[in-house]
Structure formats: C-alpha cells, structure tokens
Amino acid sequence: MTNQSKLESYETMLLIRRFEEKLTELCKMERKIPGMMILCTGQEAVAAGVCGALEKDDVIISNHRSHGHLIAKGADTKELMAEIYGKRTGCNKGKSGTLHMAVPEVNALCTTTVVGGGIPIAVGTAFAQQYKKQDQITVCFFGNGTTDEGSFHEALNMAALWNLPVIFVCENNVYAGAQRTEHITKIKDIAVRAMAYDMPGEIVDGNDAVAVYEAINSARARCLLGEGPILLECKTYRWRGHGEADHQVYQPKDEIDAWMARCPIKKLQGELMQEGLLSEQDIVRIEARVAETVESAVDFAEKSPWPDLQEALEDVYV
Secondary structure, three states, rough: OOOOOOHHHHHHHHHHHHHHHHHHHOHHHHOOOOOOOOOOOOHHHHHHHHHHOOOOOOOOOOOOOHHHHHHHHOOHHHHHHHHHHHOOOOOOOOOOOOOOOHHHOOOOEEEEOOOHHHHHHHHHHHHHHOOOOOOOOOEEEEEEHHHOOHHHHHHHHHHHOOOOOOEEEEOOOOOEEEHHHHHHOOOHHHHHHHHHHHOEEEOOOEEOHHHHHHHOOOOHHHHOOOOOOOEEEEEEEEOOOOOOOOOOOOOOOEEEHHHHHHOOHHHHHHHHHHHOOOOOOOOOHHHHHHHHHHHHHHHHHHHOOOHHHHHHHOOOOO
C-alpha cells in the first residue's frame, strides 16, 4: 500500500464517519429522514480498505449498511444524501431511500436488505465478467449472520465450481440483528466455511484499513489470474445498533467501549503520524474539508425538490 493510498484511506474513513454522524443527528430531528436507518459506524476500515484496492470498473454489491461502501467506491455524497432524504436529485431519484441504494456510475450495482440476497447477484455479475473476458472482479459485502443462509452456501458452491472472479467479504461485527454470533453459529471463525467449497478463507483485522487493503489486493490479483473466489472475514464491531431506533440493550457497554478504544480511524491516524505522513495541521485541514463536504451534501438535499407523484412508477421494473 503506497503512502498516498494510506492518506486517501484515512480521509475516506473520516468522510464516512462524519457523514454517518450527521445522519445520526438528522434521525433525531422530526421529518428529516424517512424510514429505518442502519449505520456502519466503527466498520469504516473495511469499506476504505476494500474499495481502495479496487479499480473503478470493479463491481461491488452491498447490504443494509451501505453508506461506507458507496462513499469508499466514489459515489457522490450530495446524491447519496439527497437519496436518503427521498429527494428527486438522489442517486435513485428518491425511490430507494437509504436501504436500497444503487450507484451504477461507480459500479455499485445493488444494496439489499434481504439477508443473503446480494450474494447470488454477485455471483451473477462475476459470471458475466468471466464470460465477457473482462479484467474486472466483483466484491460482495455481507454480515456474519448471512453465512447461515442457504443462499450463501449455494452461491459459494457455484462461484467455486466455475472459478469466478468474486471476493466474498464478510464483515463479522459480532452481532446479527440483536443476537450474538455464538448464540446462532457453532463455528468461531466464518472463514473456515470456505473449506467446504475448496476456496481460500482468510481472516483479517477489520479495524486495520492497511491489512484489509493488502488482503483485497492479493485476492484481486488471484481472481484476475482465473484462480477463483475467496472468502475474506473481516473481524470488526458495529458501534450503532440494528437501526437508529435500536437502544442496544443487548450490547454490553464495556464491550462497546473496548471496541471504540480500537477506533479504526484513530489507529490509522496514529500510524500515519508515526510514519511522518500526517501532521496535526494536516488533520485539521482534512477535518475541515470533510466537514464542508458533509454540510454541502446536507444543503443540497435540503434544497432539492421532492419527486412528483406522477414519477412513482418510472424506472420501476417487475
């Protein structure tokens, strides 16, 4: 990972954090954000590390915690915010809201709240990339709870059988909804499930953006050589609940505090300062730039028009 890539990852993570902190603030304000809101706060290193190692033409398939993935892949924050507001200028004309956004301009083709629903789609896009002989890969993000779904196993079997260029990225954030992983899954490490499909299964510190980047960089090279899919388990933790209305009574406070002490942004910031790549003045300047980006996105969304009722059935496919 180059020094420039490390600095870009740092700013990307900071943008994701501040963008979602603003969403938390907006969710508390009446009539600002419609519907359920699920955040990836604490998991920024996975998004920045994975997408930082991808090329623009590579495809990502995301899930209900999509903001970080989309921002890291290069989506326009103004259009994302407008979409979350439900405005016509949003990336999906205000029809998807926060939970089902797609940004085809950056090859973020799908986010879905159906647990396990994105994995077969990722296998389909990877099959198309292989069939068309494209030098591109697909990355599918999903949570630990997804790996108990039948779609996970069927999709991994097909991907392995056909040597498809797809990286399955499991963000193991300890919980699936309100349940701890060990209460619903016998195995300790999700990565061992790769063994059943004769593909590599690797574990990486999901709070270490550099480690995630290096793992994806190697996995991408493997995919492009035609050596088939990989399952990468990123060990991390979600600071927020399963939605902003979730009071997190099932998450011990000392556990949350312990993981917050391992903040992925502070970790990379400390490393960059130790390496002489980042100064206190740089941090202030980056913070100001990120704050301006977030405020511009909110201002754009606030001033954007609502969709007309007559547009409700446009762009809808059944």
